[in-house]
Structure formats: C-alpha cells, structure tokens
Amino acid sequence: MLIILTIAIAIFLVGIALALYNSSGAAQLDLSGPRFQSVQKQAAQGDDFNGFPSSGELDQGAFNQFRTEYDKQTKKVTDVDSFSGDVMSDQALSIDPPAGE
Amino acid sequence: MKRSLIVFAILTATLGGAFLWQQKVQAQDVPLMTEAHIAKIRSNCVEAQSTLNQLHTSDALLRVNQGQLYELISTKLMAPFNARVALNKMDASKLLTASNNYDQELAAFRANYKLYEEAMSRTLKINCLNEPVAFYDSVTETRAKRKTVHSNVVNLSTDIQDYKAEFNALEANTFKESAE
16 A cells, blocks of 8 residues: 555656656757757857856956957857748748649 | 526527637638648658758757857846946946846747747647648748747847947946046
C-alpha cells in the first residue's frame, strides 16, 4: 500500500514538473534533445563579461566603460536580423497554388 | 417552471442558430482549395516538412543565443547602470523608461516565440500526405507567428537604440553641467 502511494505521489510530482517545464518556456530553450544534436555545440557558452558595476562614481571613465561594453554586446544582436525572411513562404516550401490559379 | 424551460429552449435555439449562421458566413469568406493545389501540397509536403524541421532546429539555436544576449543587455548593462545613476543622484527617469520598454518587449518576445515554437511543433506532427489542407493551414498559422517574433526582434533593436540615445543625452547633460 505504501509503495503504491509512493509511486502515485512520484508520478503526480513528475506530472507537475513536466507541466512547469512546458508552460514556463524552458522546453523552447532546451537543446539537449536528440533532434538538436547537430546544433548543440553552437550554443553560446556565455561571455566572460561580469556586468557593469552598479556602484561607484559616474565619471567620464565610467561612461566610456559603459559605452564600450554596451556597443560591443548590442552589436551582437543588432547585426543579426533574426527570424526574418521568407523561408516559410508558400513559394519557398513549394506549396503555393499552381500557376494560373 | 414549464414556461421557463420553454423560454430557455427558445433562447438556446436562437443563440445556437446565430452561431451556426456566423460560422457558415465565415466559411464562405475562405476560398476553398482546388484539387490541383491539394495535389501539389501532397507531392511537395514531405520535402517542405524536412525544410521546416531544419528551420525549427536553427530557430531554436537562434532563440537560445539571441535570448542570452538580450538577457545580458538587460541584467548586466541596463539595470546596473540605472542603479549607478540613481546612486549618484542623477536623473535616471528616462533611462528607466527606456529599459522598462526593453524589458516589456523582451517578455513579449519570449511569449511569442513560445507560441511560434508550439505552432511549428504541431505543424511538424501533421501527416501531410493524409491531411494536406490541415498542413497548409498550420504552415500559414506558424508563418504568421514567426512574423510576430520578428517584429519583436525589430522592436528590441529600436529599444536598444533608444536606451543608447538616453545614455548619450545623460552624458552630455552631466559633463555640460560640470563644464559650466
């Protein structure tokens, strides 16, 4: 009886964990599945940038330091036009209506 | 009691009829697919699904890498700079507004990407040979969601520029005051 109860509780908790995994958006960030094997190594490992210090005087040097780091990090995202293009268009997938329709 | 039941039945019938009529009108607005189009989808859909599979994988990698950078910009640059401005008793209100706009857009990006990925997963699960119309409709829906994610990316770039503009304005004001 105790074993059955333990198993039931375990299944229930696993169910909650799976629901949280899907609802929180973590599923979309998980590249550990077999379908993502080809791209796993391309996932960024993180910069060695520890962040701009949140305390201290704000002199010209601090402004310059922030500007340098801000431009460096933002260039990585603004140089890439993510999720753009017509890769999913009917023509690109060859599922557009036949010519003449 | 009997009267209330009759009134309830009439009301339900009226509402149900109105709903069915609206569905019929909406269905008439959507053009039906021709047999030739359906045949074309059937003949190309396996290759299309293979392309979508590759896109799904590359988009997942893009989401992870770009997402990390977006988070870093917010938590390791904007937030600590805003705090330091406040600690130095400078006016951080415009910087805070710009960073709040960025954070809101980032939250929208996350949510919309999740919707897009779920739509893509549904599309890839459809047996396109047996259900070509459902596959086509699902691709259309997924494409629209991907476009929404792209618009979030564009807005995030704009917010990044806006924050930089506020930073430049603060710097100009700070050292202009010092020079005076």
